[in-house]
Amino acid sequence: MEKVYSNKAKNHRKSNAESPKLRDDDVPDTIDNADESLSNLDHDQISTAIDCFIDELSTDDKTTSPELPDIVDTFVKIVESNIKAYNNIQSGIRFAKITKEDELFMEAIKRLSKLKIALGEFPNSASFNTIKQVLQLAIVLIEDEFRAILQDSNAPSETITKGAEPEWYNHDDFPGYSKENVILMNKIASVMIPAGYQYECCLAYSEIRKDELDDQIKRFEFDKVSMEDVHKSKWVSLEPDITRWVKLTNHCSRVLFVEERKLGETVFSEHLPVFTGMFINLIRGITTSLLEFPTTVAIEKPKAKRLFKFLDIYESIRDLSVAIEESDSSDVKLEEYCNLKSEISVVGDTIGEVVVNMFNDLKQTISNDNNKTTVQGAVHPLTRYVMGYVKCAFDDYHNTLEHIFRKHVENEASSNMENSSLSQQLLDVIELLDANLETKSTSYKDPSLRYIFLMNNNRFVLQLVKETNEMKQVIGDNWCRRKSSDVRNYHKSYQRETWTKLLQWLTQEGIQVHGKPSRRVLKDRFKNFNAMFDEIHKTQSTWVVSDQQLLSEMRVSINAVVSPAYRSFIGRYKSQFEGSKSIDKYIKYQPEDIESLIETLFEGTEKVETQLNGIQALSTVKQTTGAFKNLLKTYKNVGLM
Template sequence: MAELGSIENSLLAARRVLSSSLEKSRDLASQLDKTGLRLEDINRRLPSLELEIATVGHKCCLLAMRGRVDRAVGPAAAVLKVFDTVHGLEGLLLSDAGSDLFHYISLVRQLEEALRLLTSNCGLVIQWLEDILQFLEDNKVDDCQYLLNVRKSLRILGELQAAEQRSRVHGGPLFVAFDKLETEFRHLLLENSFPMAFSPTFDADKVCSSALPLPLPVVQKLQAIIERMSANNRIENCISIYVEVRSSNAGTSLQALDLDYLDRSLSEFDSVQCMEDCIDRWGNHLEFAVKHVFEVEYRLCGNVFQKLDPDAWMSCFAEIALQSGMPGFIKFGRTVTKGKKDAIKLLKLLDIFAVLNKLRLNFNRLFRGKACVEIQTQTRDLIKKVVNGACEIFWELSVQVELQRQSAPPSDGSVPRLVCFVIDYCNELLEDSHEAILTQVLEIHHSWNQEKFEDEHVSKQVHSVVSAIELNLETWAKTYEDTALSYFFMMNNHRYLSENLKGTKVGEVMGESWLRAHQQAMEYYLALYLRSSWGKLPAHLSEEGLVLLPGGRAGGRDLVKKRLKAFNQAFDDNYRKQSNWIVSDKSLRGKTCQLVVQIIIPAYTSFIQNYYSPLVERGGTSPTKHVQHSAESLDNMLSSLFQPKPAKFGSTKCTHLMDASGKSVSIRV
């Protein structure tokens, strides 16, 4: 019974399931019928649906681009504002730069900054627009108007981005503004640059330390312009303007000194004295140029261009020095070095070296660095020529004095001009100023040749030169045919050496014993001269055979006449011959004349009084027939001997070397 109940229940459950499934099948069939109708309807509406979906997709794309557009809006607005600012500043820069220079420079700076900002913002906006354009092209957006607007915007922004570059080219606003600043730069320099006046009494030893030649406000304006131009790579124009104006101003300062002599050739100097005068002027003018004109230009360059690289403003200063006339000074010095290598040239070279040496520190400070290499090279070359030329002449002095030994001595027995020149010349060399410079020159020359230098070089060479003069004198004395004249010549020259060197630098070099030896030699040759010349005349007035004896009066008269005639003849010959002889030393001349008078007058007076008057005058003979001179006239004649000729000894300074006879010669090496 239980099993039957269980089966019945199972069948009832299966029935219910089948009934439910049948109902669902009928519902599904009904739904399928409806779905088929819908599918047919959808199929009919599909094209329009596709269109709607595409529209929705396009809107979704634009919505995705919204962020990019928003990011571009800010810079784009900034571009518009900056462009308005640029346009306004360009209008303000049309005004005159000189009316308010600092304000004008401020406007220029603002325009530069605005243009840079415009370029920067344009670049940022262009970057976002290019990104948007790329997105549209990638998503195949075919809205032509929209794409055209984007591309047009990019083109406009590209033009705005190039505004700064266009502003700097010829005719652009910045270019015009910079031109105005350069014009104002020139104007400030021209209006405030004045030549520096030279005074013969200026202190050459004092470097110009006064204020700058331009007022401080002017310097500040120049600095402001320099700073702006330098920031825009237009500094070269300002440097050119500065060099042009300041070199012209410095050149005017120097040309006021009358520097025509700097361009003379060696043949155009009229005389040694003319060249010496020019060298003196050259020294003063060069010191004025370096310590005042170029010193001021150096400090002004450094001040105006202080924010530039030192090499830049040093190049500016170097150009000013070159264009205003510095090479002319060096050229003159080189011209002097090309002259004949005679003795006087040594002193001129020493003078040139002294000036250059005095300015050495100034030269090293002013004309330093690569910018001034041309001036440095020219100056070094000049110093080299001066040193080598001076040393060459100095070491050949004694040799050149010896070469004059073959010349003839003075016919009047005087001191040869060569002797005067050489002694005066050696004294000049030994002057404190010249000796110090000469010693320095010799020391430099030795160092160049890696030779040992001795402090006694100068004194030894002077000693050698004077010794050569002594040998010349001895040689010349032997060439006289007249022995008395030879003694007279030696007397004169020993006197000159002993007296003229006493208390001099040359005398110190030669020593006291040397001076005393020449004094003794003078006395010795004076005695020889008197004995060989005037000392022979009293023999003609001998008393031998003139004793008054009865009956011998007539014979005595003839002998007196004969001896008096012989004396007159000898006296006249001596006087005529020696009337052209010269003793330039006044003391020696007086002494010599006095000794001659002492030899002649007493003997002559005694003879006239003791023999001529008693034997001849009392015999009725006219006294003027045999007595040609009175004792007084003889005294006057003898006392007036040996006077120097004004034309020959009117000048106490030798300006060039003479040989023994007085003929001009040159010491050459």
């Protein structure tokens, strides 16, 4: 057989010297005297004749050694000639184009294997020994080619430096073989295994692919962490290790293991059970090594702030388990698979229990927070921390948390399972927060501020739950309605403690003396109203209502109560002071002034109140309104409003 090959060879990651190579003197001397016309023989006729002879051997009497027809000797010489021709070509490119001659050579090896098996009843015959020797040479040749192709991977090899963010899950880069080479490896495996060389084939594949997988793991430069290291290290130094471990593990489960399995199932498509056992051996060492890290860091004290890192670990372990599960495609579940999945499950359960303990630590943190520092009506830092914490948990880990709590926590409060374990956990956290905020509110001596504080915080909790779809679905509409009712009640209590008390100075009761309005009573009413309004404004303009919708609602509701009552009172009794030099002393504010000043409440800056003193010196409504608008514009420009 004659072939023309390119002199250009592919670069191999390992030297071809490491692979077994045929020498010319390995081929029997008979080839030197072979007829040069062998290449001109009709291969189809020879193949048909050999197949017929093999069939005859399977049915003939095995008591006597069969007489081999000349065609068998011719066939063996053709194979010998092919071996010598291929041996003169560099390994790795012998079957570069998979021509018709290559296909015929592969088929010839299969027939040679069948001949050897058929003649196995007569192992002492000279023909059997010759066929066996030529078959061994052919297998060594294709095994050498098999190894060379396996080593010719273009998988990425650059080191992933710490802090880098490469394309982690690019499936196209791994395992880095051309489609033609994968097809060729499949053909070689389909020849070697039926020929009785399964061990040699699997050994070559396993050794090279294991080295490649190890090289891919080394790219991450992930250093193992011992328990002693964990004890000595601060949490901040462990976080980067966890992040790197998560990325490495995800890369294994989403790329390396997936693509390695696809490659093997393609190469060994005719012998999947063979690959199944081989694959578990390839990934078992890597998986076991990966599981050592979470087992080590799980000994750390379960603090709530570490929850999200451990949820990342849990999800990575879960994905690793799924990757292993999908890899076991055989009908018969191998013990090795079961053992490895069990090992992964144990580590996953350990991390799941740590997550539950961390959530419990969050509850304990809420219960134990006895900070008495007051805030000017704004959302308390504890509220922001707790709700930001659970929002992050629900946004990114809702399903994972649901799974963990259902598996590791019994929901005693809901025997009919209407509420999931996760919903109960969320309710527990919010109830603890509510109780803590109620306690904190008692630190405010001013009842109005107490209700503003409770309204602010409960509104913040409600809005955050409603804006987080997963959280709202878990906690339910009934809870949202109850919380909305709480906010309204706090609002009503605030109105009653603040503005209802102010409006007592605008009632008609007690003004009439001897059938007409008493100027003395009116002076007291206006004087007391002005003093109380000034005090409310002075205080509440420095308070904060951060929710813009709530802020707008409060101002509207205050104006709806105060403005009509004050406008009516002014309209009825202003005439009692007309012509008096002291009218500005008692009628200090026009109705528009009151409305404008209410619009400055809850901005949270004392400068607003100070600057607004200038308004009080203006006598007309037009001048007052203009000065106020200019003031608002000034503070908006400098970012204070």
